[in-house]
Amino acid sequence: MTHRVVVLGAGFAGLQLVQDLRGADCRITLIDQRNHHLFQPLLYQVATTLLATSEIAWPIRRVLRRRPDVTTLLARVTGIDRQARLVLLEEGAPVPFDTLVVATGARHAYFGHDAWEADAPGLKTLEDATTIRRRLLLAFERAELAEDPAERDANLTFAIIGGGPTGVELAGILADLAHRVLPREFRRIDTRTARIMLIEAGPRILPVFPPALSDYAAAALQRRGVQVLTGQPVTDLSARHVSIGDQAVPCRTVIWAAGVQASPAAAWLGATADRAGRVIVGPDLTLPDDPAILVLGDTAHVDQDGAPVPALAPAAKQQGRYGAALIRARLAGQPAPGPFRYRHGGNLATIGRNAAVIDFGRIRLTGRLAWWIWGIAHIYFLIGVRSRLAVAINWLWSFLSRQNSARLITQRETLRPPGGNAGAAAGVDGPGGTAMTRETPKHPNPATDPPRRNGQGEHEGVPHSPEEFDVMNPAKADKTPGGPQENQ
Secondary structure: OOEEEEEEOOOHHHHHHHHHOOOOOEEEEEEEOOOEEEOHHHHHHHHOOOOOHHHOEEEHHHHOOOOOOEEEEEOOEEEEEOOOOEEEEOOOOOEEOOEEEEOOOEEEOOOOOHHHHHOOOOOOOHHHHHHHHHHHHHHHHHHHHOOOHHHHHHHOEEEEEOOOHHHHHHHHHHHHHHHHHOHHHOOOOOHHHOEEEEEEOOOOOOOOOOHHHHHHHHHHHHHOOEEEEEOOOEEEEOOOEEEEOOEEEEOOEEEEOOOEEEOOHHHHHOOOEOOOOOEEOOOOOEEOOEEEEEEOHHHEEOEEOOEEOOOOHHHHHHHHHHHHHHHHHHHOOOOOOOOOOOOOOOEEEEEEOOEEEEEOOOOEEEHHHHHHHHHHHHHHHOOOHHHHHHHHHHHHHHHHHOOOOOOOOOOOOOOOOOOOOHHHHOOOOEOOEOOOOOOOOOOOOOOOOOOOEOOOOOEOOOOEOHHHHOOOOHHHHOOOOEOOOOOO
């Protein structure tokens, strides 16, 4: 009987493992809740209008179209029956396995404040990116409409919570958008007056980088007009403000880049997990009590030299390669490879046009040279020649023209604009239309959970019909049915 390998998640780890099992004596079933593989390191560029979604995501079926040994299922996993060796799905029959690979990724974590997700979206999926992009662009549009100077200033205030690479990169490109791209396109506001706050609870931004590079990044952001606030945790936020310590700042757009939490894999498996929900695995990336189950990528906690392997894309890809080598050795009856060893290639972060930081250990770079190396490295890791060319051309066009190409507001806003009627804010029907109910959001898993829904049961981030493009009118928007998905 052919060995059955089931892989949960088509992220960096899962897809790498499937690709490295080409030609192995097994049948593979790849299960993911979404139909695409996503290049997450460039997701923030979709959120900030620089790239379109189709340039950093690829249909899984197309990527694996020449692999008759791989069956792809678009499904949501609800559990794992370890005794019966079955993966349980929300719809469809359970999927049997001989070897199970769990690589279901992670989602943003709000440190006990899950209700903040509605007003401060994180950045892990395409839906997150298009939601953030819409809110950024609508903020400038609402500022253009505002008659009250205080309301105009609040719409032109942006808060990014979390000073890691994602937060720094978002702040840098948002500053470029406000200062370089948009000024000539508005008549009633000066977009260069936008207040962009990067808020980090720790003592410095980019804490995984050496202090000198963190200092460079902070100075580069400040030169771009970003207000870098360190050592100041966020204590509260809503659709109308963000509180930093005991100071409430009127703000209409908040982005969360402060932390992640693993998928529910540990609960499915009944396995021990760390504080971030990652499954604690052995040196060979398998469960200590079940060698037939491998856990990879952001879902796994594996120690190396006294510290956990970082949750980075290169680490996930290396784990995928290791997992494939382990499965191949078992199928061939050969000795298993030695313990997994992560080879750290360095840390990179871009700060905006002509500015980046790179830490290769003994070699540390900043400025324009680091920016070019950062760009070349990211283009190299994209899938396919078409994507590499598309991203390179977009970046070149943006660099020469100082314009960003992905600035269409083609999706409806899922939050009622600030200043809507009181009934809507309370989640009840009012004169402004059917109100959206706000429930305390859970942390969905990108690989297994469906996209978040708003109070009308519609998918957040799904484009709607042309009649609904009047996004400034919530009464119209709330009553228009959803339309088909399309690339942005």
